[in-house]
Amino acid sequence: MDWSTFFTWNELWAWSEVWALLIPLAVLRFRRKHMMPSILKPVVYYVLIAIILNFLSDFSWRFQSERRLNLPQWMRNNSPVYHTHSIIRLLLFAWFFSLLKEPFLIKIKKFLPYVFLLFVVIIFTIVKPINSFLFLYNSELHAAEAAILLFYCLQHYVYLAQAEQVPYTNSSSVAWIVAGLTIYVGINFFIFLFYSTLMKLSLEFSIVIWDVHNASYVLLCCFIAKGFYDSDKP
Secondary structure (H helix, E strand, O other): OOHHHHOOHHHHHHOHHHHOOHHHHHHHHHOOOOOOOHHHHHHHHHHHHHHHHHHHHHHHHHOOOOOOOOOOHHHHOOHHHHHHHHHHHHHHHHHHHHHOOOOOOHHHHHHHHHHHHHHHHHHHHHHOOOOHHHHOOOHHHHHHHHHHHHHHHHHHHHHHHHOOOOOOOOHHHHHHHHHHHHHHHHHHHHHHHHHHHHHHHOHHHHHHHHHHHHHHHHHHHHHHHHHHHOOOOO
16 A cells, blocks of 8 residues: 555545534634534534544545555445435534524425435435445435525525514524535535436546535535634624
């Protein structure tokens, strides 16, 4: 195993989904004496869970080559980790928007996570075989997650445009986090939607396109970090 290949810009960027999360974690550490507002707790949980899942995902991808580690076949596929990450991200951010208690489209926002979970069950039982969750990247799952999160973000902005009074404090933190999430899902919806097809047509180009995802994910983490930093502001 050639250890020199680990200390290159390409290798560092390949792990961007992991080290990007260290940015909000560093802010959490810096502000450990200040208790996070309850409305930010789902985002804190997301960051903590995401860094574990992203490490597992990148580890299985970066070490799948025979010149590095001779991993078992089941460890060379990071699709199940990405699928799990997608589901958890949707549920935690849906919880986050629920805690905002914005009196706008309440019933729709309440039932969307259940609709998403039902969609996941249907996709991996009726539409596709169950084992596809483990071995095949599923564009429909990730695109549905991005679309629903984009809906949450847009309805938040529509509500703010017509609201006379915001029903929560820490509006600065919320604004940064929602802005970062809006940019992330807005950029990646079409990447997610066509990524399975793209991998079949050109694996090399799909890797290049995923760099766009990674860049937007770094940006999301920076916005979350700013949201955490402003957690004691009104």
